[in-house]
Amino acid sequence: MADPRFYSVAGPIKLHELAKIAGADIAKGGDPDSEFVDVRALSDAGSEHVSFLDNKRYVESFSKSQAGVCLVHPDHASSAPKGMALLLTKEPYRAYARVAQAFYPKAAARKKISDSAIIHKTAKIGKSCRIDAGAVIGAKAEIGPNCHIGANAVIGDGVVLGQDCIVGPCVSLSHAIVGDRVIIHSGVQIGQDGFGFAPGADEHLKVPQLGRVLIDDDVDIGANTTIDRGSGPDTVIGAGTKIDNLVHIGHNVKIGKKCLIVGQTGVSGSTVVEDFVIMGGKAGIAGHLKIGKGTRIAAKAGVVGDLEPGSTVGGFPARPMKEWLRGVAVLRQLAKKAEEK
Numbered sequence: 001m002a003d004p005r006f007y008s009v010a011g012p013i014k015l016h017e018l019a020k021i022a023g024a025d026i027a028k029g030g031d032p033d034s035e036f037v038d039v040r041a042l043s044d045a046g047s048e049h050v051s052f053l054d055n056k057r058y059v060e061s062f063s064k065s066q067a068g069v070c071l072v073h074p075d076h077a078s079s080a081p082k083g084m085a086l087l088l089t090k091e092p093y094r095a096y097a098r099v100a101q102a103f104y105p106k107a108a109a110r111k112k113i114s115d116s117a118i119i120h121k122t123a124k125i126g127k128s129c130r131i132d133a134g135a136v137i138g139a140k141a142e143i144g145p146n147c148h149i150g151a152n153a154v155i156g157d158g159v160v161l162g163q164d165c166i167v168g169p170c171v172s173l174s175h176a177i178v179g180d181r182v183i184i185h186s187g188v189q190i191g192q193d194g195f196g197f198a199p200g201a202d203e204h205l206k207v208p209q210l211g212r213v214l215i216d217d218d219v220d221i222g223a224n225t226t227i228d229r230g231s232g233p234d235t236v237i238g239a240g241t242k243i244d245n246l247v248h249i250g251h252n253v254k255i256g257k258k259c260l261i262v263g264q265t266g267v268s269g270s271t272v273v274e275d276f277v278i279m280g281g282k283a284g285i286a287g288h289l290k291i292g293k294g295t296r297i298a299a300k301a302g303v304v305g306d307l308e309p310g311s312t313v314g315g316f317p318a319r320p321m322k323e324w325l326r327g328v329a330v331l332r333q334l335a336k337k338a339e340e341k
Helices: 015-022 056-064 074-079 092-103 321-340
Strands: 049-052 069-072 085-088 176-178 213-215 235-237 312-314
Touching: 015 069, 015 085, 015 092, 049 092, 056 074, 069 074, 069 092, 074 085, 312 321
Parallel strands: 049 069, 069 085, 176 213, 213 235
Antiparallel strands: none
16 A cells, blocks of 8 residues: 555545546446545455556456456456456556556645755746755756756756756756656756767877757656767657666667666667667667667667667567577577487
8 A cells, every 4th residue: 555654645536437537438337436545456455445457467366356446458357356346448557547646646846945955046947846955056047837856956057947847856957958747756867978089099088078968848767867968969858758767878869759768778879769669678779770660679688780660679689589589499499408418
């Protein structure tokens, strides 16, 4: 259950309201006026709770659950225990996300600027902003309305934030233009120098990094991620892209719209990632590549060449998923034969 010290629940919510929120249909036998107070996992839920089934691995838990109502795909409805109300949807997890948001809506920010915040006289602060203790806002920075700047965050000179942005504690932002509704979690570093050096026998000469970081609307950037500014061209993060914790984006990289980049992934400089690409955890992408629209890259894959749109790859060097899996199977067979000798 959600700890009430940290979360405030907004229930109860009636079944017919939940169906509307989820975009789901109430299965036959469900009482539209029955009320539910919270969301819980299948194994923890009681008769007053909402749960969901999205993975067939948990069908057995679903069949034994005490949840009062469950969001479920119609294909699994027959496995429900007696007395459980069902909300039928082809996308149970997305439906659950909407329901959970209804029970736990975003808390209204306290509109206050801390006395210990340091704000340059030329900075522009929009209406209804919250700026916490120790935050620093540099010269000519622009903070849009309804933003929340966390404790000890540093917003550098000239940085622009759109409206409704959340900047977590200890974030550093420089050389960046940020859109609306962007969430930047704790410890993120954006706009620092890219790794640009002209190598030589005597010394490696630093190349000035003269670009920016451009972040479009509705981007979410996980804790302790780093995004380098461009060396001349800009580094770009497209609208709706979600970046996990501990990701590194190199200079001049261009990430398209609605990409998903999972933790500890690295994207090297000047690579172009088109829209709707998914990168699994610890994937590594070499520099100066083009990753086609809708590509899926498996965890720990090492991409060293361009990928056509719609590719699904894994392994190192990354190759088509079926080919990589066949190679893994062959190696296992060879190892088994060697053990039998």
